[in-house]
Amino acid sequence: MTAMRRLMLCLGLVVFSAQGAFAAQGEILARPYGTVPGMSLGYWEYLPLGYDDAPTETFPLVVFLHGTGEVGNGSATALEKVMNLNAPPRLIRNGRDFPFVLIAPQRFNAFISVAEIDAIIEYAKVHYRVDPSRIYLTGISAGAIQTWAYAAVHYNKLAAILPIAGNASSLNLCPAAASGLPVWAFHGTADGQVSQWGSINPVNQMNTTCSPAANPAALLTLYPGVGHDSWGRTFDGSAGHDVYAWLLGHSL
Template sequence: MAIVNRVLLILVVCAAQLAWAAPGQIVARPIGTVSGINYGFWEYLPQDYDDDPEATFPLVIFLGGLGEAGDGSAGTTTGLEKLMSPTAPPKLIRNGRHFPFVLISPQRFNAWWSNAELDAVLEFAKSHYRVAPSRVYLTGISAGAIVTWTYAAAHPQKLAAIVPIAGNGNGVNVCALWDVPVWAFHGTSDGTVSYWGSVDPVNKLNTICTPRASPPAQLTLYSGVGHDSWGRTYSGSAGHDIYTWMLGYSRPQAAE
């Protein structure tokens, strides 16, 4: 019996070590398996995350759209695998790409995160990983981009930059983002979310808000492209390096 208990203890210890020892890999964290967060999520730690226990890293949170919503389970067609469908950071990492930031991609039963829910995810990530609070970035697609606009307008002090893709920032207080770098992307033939949902808030930030956006908000429109304007953006195939752009900004006054 003692031998059995010893073996079980070893297995538990090994499992605990493996649970968080995955630099350079994209790892599924199903709902209910990680204390402190009420959602399933994908986790990626940079390849050098374990090299220096004192080092901190940027944090990118990626939000999927309605097509990526699910129950947070692992290995099922209704769970976290749905977040691997679009060409976005989780899928790029699975296919061999590496990034110099911590990536968290949470899943909700639908994609409409409340500000409080998303804030809880962000605070979990800041307390659970070695994240630099001044270098937190938010990006999302479709409904996830709408949430990106909404959360950023509510908590601009917590974000160093945002990249909403095929979203809609109308109806939120975008002027609160005057000092948050914004780079929005949209296809001009998007039949799901009108590209004016990106044009109008960017124009407002740059020409109407007081003070005006500093730096000026950026907008990239893809002529003739439909709703999926994110694949070419995240992969860089359209010639835009959003990752270098995001990481070029920090927010020293970011809330701890």
């Protein structure tokens, strides 16, 4: 990256092209609230290595939704709270490269609505070179609850979901099951904030109650004795799961 580009990024300038925001490939970049026309929330943006060099190529999109501990107004300062999580934004800042576009929005409360999630995905499809057949949604805690909620309605827009420490016990997920939406849920069995049954029940519903049952079968990984933070070990791979390869292995 040239010195001039680094200067521009440090100053927080937002430059647009016909394809959207100025590409900062291989880096995590803050897009504070009010600086990106068409986006109602501040967010973290990551464009994969090679994005600038392949102007006709499309890329998978991962949207990451935070929990209640990371709420904020989307300012540059507030967005730093998202970096407290051992999750994709911080992993990227610490040097990990991913082969997908990442958008990690911040909201003043963590229960981002289905309509807001849909607006983010539709914005990304227009302003970034996103492969519409490879859009993935993941979130933790409240963000996982809303991941489930979005998938229950817009399952036809998603290639796979990865909800961690969420709760979808009250949702009708049979349409998503019938669509073949791949699901992999994670939860700690000692979670004192969101019961493990918030993940067990929806997975059981999709696999045993729905007719037709989910195909592929919805997956559930429970971590014995683990509390609410079941996401760190999931996202960084220390629990032995490559969730990114799993996500990217699915497409519409």
